[in-house]
Amino acid sequence: MTDFTMRDTIAAPATAPGQAGIGIIRLSGDKAEEILRAVFTPRGASFPLESHRLYLGTLSDGEDMIDECMAVLMRAPRSYTRQDVAELQMHGSPRAMKRALDAVLARGARPAEAGEFTLRAFLNGRIDLSQAESVMQLIRANSDRAARKALSQLNGGVSSFVAQMQERLTALLASLEAAIDYPEEVDDAMTGRELAEGCRAIARDLSAAVNERAARLSEKGLEVALCGPPNAGKSTLLNALLREEKAIVTPIPGTTRDIVAGDIYVDGCLVHLYDTAGLHESGDQVEAIGISRALAAARQADLVFWLMDGNDPAAAPPPDDFPPAAVLYTKGDLPGHPVPPEGSVLISAQTGEGLDRVTDLIRAHIRAVGETPLASRRHMALCGQAAEALTKAAEAFEAGIPLEFGAVYLHSAAELLAQITGTRADEALLDQIFSRFCVGK
Ligand SMILES: Nc1nc2c(ncn2[C@@H]2O[C@H](COP(=O)(O)OP(=O)(O)O)[C@@H](O)[C@H]2O)c(=O)[nH]1
Ligand SMILES: [Mg+2]
Known part of the structure; x- marks a missing residue:
């Protein structure tokens, strides 16, 4: 049950779980100061506990010392929740942090629910609803x-x-x-x-x-599928864009079956690249599954590239029922390469030629999606x-x-x-x- 009364004093680790340089336990509510005074003893005799001042001292559960730590009290209303907030900045040891949390809970705090500090900030009018949502989005932002x-x-x-x-x-x-x-x-x-x-x-x-596409782009990033006949150079292009040997590359057609994914950033936007199995008629059962996955990836992608090797007489443009795709002629470094038709781009993953044009196409797509104030x-x-x-x-x-x-x-x-x-x-x-x-x- 969501507590809208804000009567309880709540406590929770504010830092991510696991070992780290420091770990912070945060308290909010009327009893924050009282609990802080009970578990924390500052170095030196006087303890006026001024607001917004960092104190060095020791943390104990009443019997044993838990850690040496820094503590700060932020008195209402000058705090994140507009209530009294106390923070214990200790060493990031999961064991010590659990003991510290137990110590504050034993003195009358209760564990905070997910988002409860921000809920209080909203209920107390420090931020509005859309700002409260954005706190979560900022924490989760992947680009x-x-x-x-x-x-x-x-x-x-x-x-x-x-x-x-x-x-x-x-x-x-x-x-x-x-x-x-x-x-x-x-x-x-x-x-x-x-x-x-x-x-x-x-x-x-x-x-x-x-503009749902713009919102989706900000939240999830852009999905780009690399498709085309076998041996067109899809996996090689993926690796070149990622600058990493992620997908297996061989001259043997049908090397890629599972979809290989990797992320890059274009203009600060997260771009998920999907390298797929070569599209052609296949009698091989495993390859056939890979091909149907490739088609599915192409259908749900925001942007599809169709790669074809102009030197390969068997190279073909996308089939009629294929989603709209930008055509890339690959292996431009090989001699005797035919001139690619108007509107397609010549690249060589080996020399890097034309790769910036590929990024330009992605960038243009991001721009076309646009932005929204929402x-x-x-x-x-x-x-x-x-x-x-x-x-x-x-x-x-x-x-x-x-x-x-x-x-x-x-x-x-x-x-x-x-x-x-x-x-x-x-x-x-x-x-x-x-x-x-x-x-x-
Ligand atoms: N010369 C040259 N060879 C390439 C280039 N890109 C890929 N290849 C070769 O083409 C073959 C097939 O490449 P791969 O990336 O596995 O193709 P995929 O089946 O479309 O994934 C491999 O032998 C690659 O080394 C390129 O830009 N230039
Ligand atoms: Mg491949």
Whole structure:
């Protein structure tokens, strides 16, 4: 059960498990200071325990010394959770850390649930919902692009986009409420048309931000499949791009069966490369399985390269039912290589010729996917639904039916956006409405 009361003092290791130079145990809650004082004795006599000051001392469980460590107390509200937070920075020994954790638990803390420190930061209003999500995304980021995205969200990138949309929506709602409450003062037909235009404009901006491919790219990276007939040089290209002899290369056709994967970074974006079995008719049972896996990899990849050796009379372009692919002519270093047709790239994995063109193609693909101010599928789903609700509101206003019908959709759009940052739309709405009218009226 999630504890929304925040009454307990929670404790957990803040550093990853395993041996390390240091290990940190973090506490948050009313008893943080009391527990810290019980387990930690600073060097030197006085112990005023100033906030945000690091003390060197010893950690004990009451009977035995556990470790020499540094301790810091961050008094509320100047802490991550806005509660009193204490940190014990000890040596990163799993055994000592377990003893230290047991010692603080024995003095009244309870083990923190996953994400509970961040939950408290949110509940106490230090960060909004989208920022809380970004903390997790930052920790999990597997590329510069993902980390940049999470950081900008942590700095309020998503929140500020959503706030802008909410502001425009709130302004619409305010004039709508005015039209409903004071119909005699407003020309209805005019208001309906204006409201519809406003709704459509916000819906357009929301829809533009719904770029699932961009979100997927930031979260998971780009999938690139290397396909083509046997012996085209797929495995050699994989190795050259990875700068590592990862896949087995031989002149024997059908060497690769299992998919061999490796990661590179292009412009800070994680790119998963998949080297696959050569595609051709095969009587070999194992190779046939490899071929069907290759086809599956090509179908689900974001970008597919079709490699073919121009010197090989049997080399063929991709079959008709194959997903769209960029064609690479391989082994450009061999003499008598035919000139590759327009639109394809000549490479030599052996000399490195043309490899930067391959990276350029990947880069162009990443650019084409674009970016979005939103950071997760959850945000996209909510923005998409809000855009739909706004379109319905616009249709209702255009149809000239009573304004209340459109108002229902506008309110649901506001609710959906509020779920992104976790704010309550109604309070914002009340604020705006009351600030427009004088109190006595
Ligand atoms: N000269 C030359 N030979 C290459 C090049 N790339 C691959 N090969 C050779 O072509 C054969 C098949 O390569 P491989 O990467 O295993 O092809 P795959 O079956 O498509 O994975 C091997 O003997 C490689 O050494 C290249 O750029 N230049
Ligand atoms: Mg191969």
